[in-house]
Amino acid sequence: MTTRTVAALALAGLLAAPAWAEDAEERLLVNDEIEITLRAPAPEHLDGALPEIVSGWVYRSPETQDLQRDDFDNPGILYVDQAREVWNAALGSEGKSCASCHDDPESMRGVRPVYPKWDEAKGELQSLEMQINECLTDQMGAEAWGWDSDDMKNMTALLASVSRGMPIDVAIDGPVQDIWERGREMYYTRYGQLELSCASCHEQNYGNLIRADHLSQGHTNGFPVYRFSTTALVSQHNRFRGCIRDTRAETFAIGSDDLLALELYVASRGNGLSVEGPAVRH
């Protein structure tokens, strides 16, 4: 390649503004009514590690982005509808449905943004999945759902969908501080034969290509997400496991304390971004 060609290519690269560049027009208004915060000031605890926090939606192609503008086009909403039916079904020996205690799913607005959350009675940090299972086993007399089961992913998608537009706001102090710090340590630990930490990709290289895809900042505000790669909803822990696997490491188990700590820490990095779930991603 001649020097001139290289220069021309470099120039072309400069002229074509990348998709994630600051764009004043860029806006995500779901169903013409729910405004999604795409960029927010980085939380204080990040201590300057990111100049601002940016939704993963920004890094997707325009075709994928458009699918999230309208529930009719968002494939994740099909699963939300399935969960709405389960919401009203009596599931266990107590003859109770979710609706028996909680009325409409819409009454759960505000729940998704604060999870994972400390449960005072149980003395443990709970993800949304754990809280749902607590309802199933302790209140409804039903069998717990698998963390990655369709029922569970559908229900977390329903709970996310009714909180769309609300800012993520997980607590990181008090009883959860130790767990949060453990999550932070995991985030910056290099795993696997490739010796990659979460930060290697999502803090130092967001916007750059990983194979044919653009890396995002790795926020979890869109979970559970509908992914084209799996043509299904994907839970947070499943995605964490996939990332760690891709570093060629032995991964942590879905639902383990390890991934729960990571879930809390990663959620806190996105404090201020909107709940988007079920988001549409590649």
Place this chain on the structure above:
Amino acid sequence: MAENVKPRVKVPSSASAGETVQIKTLISHQMESGQRRDADGNVIPRSIINRFVATFNGETVIDVVIEPAVSTNPYFEFEAKVPESGEFVFTWYDDDGSVYEDTASIEVS
């Protein structure tokens, strides 16, 4: 028998006479192609939506033959010119003989 089949349509509630409106339709359906096998090696029988029809005040707008290559949850988006107020009727025909129908009215001023 196909499970969890649910038709959905999106049609604007109003338009001006002669306007071309955008219509979106989707039916949740597994669209089993008949080419796949289950864990025991048996062929999973074909079970798809094989025809989709939309009419407006009795007049055919679109009539589609659907083949097994069409993927899960068939989605059709098309445009129609609406000369007067009326009703769209959407009909999906299942391999198992089921017929699913949905309607949407539009007010033309």
